[in-house]
Amino acid sequence: MELVVVSVLGADRVGIVASIAGVLAKHNANIVDIAQTVVRDIFSMVMLVDISKADVDIAGLRAELEEAGRKLGVMVAVHHIDVFRYMQRV
Amino acid sequence: MRLFSPEEIGEVLEMILFRELDIRAVTLSVNTLPAIRGDLSSALSALRSLLRPYLERFRPAVDKIAAKLGVRIVTARLAVSPVSIMLEPLGRPEDAVEIAKALDELAESHGVDMVGGFSAFVHAGISRGDEALMEALPDALNSTKRLSGFVNAASTSTGINMEAVFRAAEAVLSMRPEAAARFAVTANVPEDVPFMPAAHHGLGLPDAVINVAVSGPGVIEAVVRSLKDADLRTLHDAIKRAAFKVTRLGELVGREVAKELGVPFGAVDLSVAPTPKVGDSVAGILEAMGLPRAGSPGSVLALYLFVDAVKKGGAMATSTIGGLSGAFIPVSEDALMAKAAEEGALTLDALKAMSAVCNTGIDMAGIPGDVPPDVVAALMADVMALATALDKPLGVRLVPIPGGRPGDVYELGGLYGKVVVMDVGKFKEIPLAKRKGVVPPSVWRLRAG
Numbered sequence: 259m260e261l262v263v264v265s266v267l268g269a270d271r272v273g274i275v276a277s278i279a280g281v282l283a284k285h286n287a288n289i290v291d292i293a294q295t296v297v298r299d300i301f302s303m304v305m306l307v308d309i310s311k312a313d314v315d316i317a318g319l320r321a322e323l324e325e326a327g328r329k330l331g332v333m334v335a336v337h338h339i340d341v342f343r344y345m346q347r348v
Numbered sequence: 349m350r351l352f353s354p355e356e357i358g359e360v361l362e363m364i365l366f367r368e369l370d371i372r373a374v375t376l377s378v379n380t381l382p383a384i385r386g387d388l389s390s391a392l393s394a395l396r397s398l399l400r401p402y403l404e405r406f407r408p409a410v411d412k413i414a415a416k417l418g419v420r421i422v423t424a425r426l427a428v429s430p431v432s433i434m435l436e437p438l439g440r441p442e443d444a445v446e447i448a449k450a451l452d453e454l455a456e457s458h459g460v461d462m463v464g465g466f467s468a469f470v471h472a473g474i475s476r477g478d479e480a481l482m483e484a485l486p487d488a489l490n491s492t493k494r495l496s497g498f499v500n501a502a503s504t505s506t507g508i509n510m511e512a513v514f515r516a517a518e519a520v521l522s523m524r525p526e527a528a529a530r531f532a533v534t535a536n537v538p539e540d541v542p543f544m545p546a547a548h549h550g551l552g553l554p555d556a557v558i559n560v561a562v563s564g565p566g567v568i569e570a571v572v573r574s575l576k577d578a579d580l581r582t583l584h585d586a587i588k589r590a591a592f593k594v595t596r597l598g599e600l601v602g603r604e605v606a607k608e609l610g611v612p613f614g615a616v617d618l619s620v621a622p623t624p625k626v627g628d629s630v631a632g633i634l635e636a637m638g639l640p641r642a643g644s645p646g647s648v649l650a651l652y653l654f655v656d657a658v659k660k661g662g663a664m665a666t667s668t669i670g671g672l673s674g675a676f677i678p679v680s681e682d683a684l685m686a687k688a689a690e691e692g693a694l695t696l697d698a699l700k701a702m703s704a705v706c707n708t709g710i711d712m713a714g715i716p717g718d719v720p721p722d723v724v725a726a727l728m729a730d731v732m733a734l735a736t737a738l739d740k741p742l743g744v745r746l747v748p749i750p751g752g753r754p755g756d757v758y759e760l761g762g763l764y765g766k767v768v769v770m771d772v773g774k775f776k777e778i779p780l781a782k783r784k785g786v787v788p789p790s791v792w793r794l795r796a797g
Binding site for chain 1: 350351352354356357358359360361363364365415416417418419593596597599600604664
């Protein structure tokens with residue numbers, strides 16, 4: 259598995275999860291875990307995604323997800339799981 | 349069972365996305381001594397042939413790792429062996445200037461932001477190559493854009509070479525502000541510094557090595573601000589934990605870039621380095637602890653507490669701590685330090701006192717362009733004395749502003765920020781600074797055996 263963290267933040271609206279998940283499915287990236295909330299109309303989602311069988315690399319996936327985010331008016335960020343492993347585990 | 353809780357992921361995302369956590373520099377340090385030749389054109393040709401294979405792969409490797417991890421790497425830098433050694437057989441200042449220009453061009457054409465190593469170690473005396481380099485300093489730095497250099501004029505082992513300090517002062521006064529920002533006089537400079545202008549490929553290193561400089565004052569300021577009423581032990585503990593995370597990111601990036609390039613990973617310099625951006629300020633951390641302004645009474649205490657916590661947190665995050673590893677307080681490169689200087693809250697004397705508990709010295713402070721060299725040399729020598737007495741690396745980077753008066757501001761831009769001209773005092777002559785010779789080493793030397 260090669261895991262990346264996809265995070266989405268912005269004003270809530272219909273279709274955010276569908277659009278982001280659509281980009282991931284198109285590239286054969288598998289959602290392993292997902293946490294999503296809406297607090298005071300602010301949408302927040304963090305996904306753990308396996309890209310080991312995806313047909314694009316992390317940079318390519320990030321570019322497409324950011325483009326999807328722009329269309330939705332939300333911020334999308336993609337980070338490798340190692341960043342979290344290094345910073346949050348001793 | 350989740351790998352990470354949403355809170356853990358959220359904390360890291362907040363640091364990276366909203367608190368300016370990034371990597372200040374990945375520095376590729378290369379041994380350029382194999383390019384030593386007896387004539388200039390052969391030396392330049394050998395230098396280019398030696399560096400090109402590294403440089404063709406360096407920037408792409410840095411960009412690839414930044415894209416993979418989703419972490420911003422602000423600068424990719426090159427450090428070469430002290431150019432004074434290359435100058436030993438050549439011995440001419442004009443050759444030094446040509447080497448400087450060649451390094452600058454190599455950096456520019458390969459997307460390398462800065463190149464360090466236009467340097468000489470003269471703490472106990474000046475050799476033929478050192479002489480050529482020191483003579484060439486103003487021309488070399490005035491005619492380049494990315495080149496950095498230093499003159500190491502003091503060491504705990506051998507003392508303070510006052511002649512070298514005086515000549516460094518004269519050199520600085522002949523530099524444009526943009527050039528002076530790339531030069532420091534230093535003491536005890538370590539061999540693996542990833543930060544400019546002290547970066548160079550020191551002795552005892554392999555042919556190539558990757559060193560990493562972290563950043564992240566915004567992360568620590570946010571932590572300090574969230575602990576308004578905490579006691580000092582709690583505050584120290586929170587800074588330590590944040591510093592661990594900041595340094596850990598440097599460790600990850602260093603490992604990844606080194607692996608990508610196929611060169612050994614050297615050291616992480618855990619110094620928390622500011623930028624002129626709002627929310628990326630070391631002075632902001634000190635003020636958040638409870639100072640009205642950086643430079644006020646209490647500044648040495650605040651900086652001491654901060655640096656100690658950063659070292660203790662960082663030490664756990666990387667086994668190979670290198671470079672300067674403390675905290676930086678460059679005046680122009682830190683918006684709140686510059687503001688404090690502009691208001692007169694931060695003085696050169698305060699900076700000297702603060703240097704006793706960090707690893708900076710007097711850094712990126714503006715001075716009037718017409719300050720006599722005695723005064724500049726004496727100011728530099730004070731910091732050299734602190735470094736020698738306390739056995740640690742310190743430096744002085746002064747930016748002379750033509751026609752500048754205390755409180756005036758000169759915009760250098762980019763990472764250099766806004767230079768504030770500081771008051772150097774009323775004295776015009778300091779005869780001590782003109783005495784010849786070397787101040788003998790301190791008792792640290794005796795203790796070392």
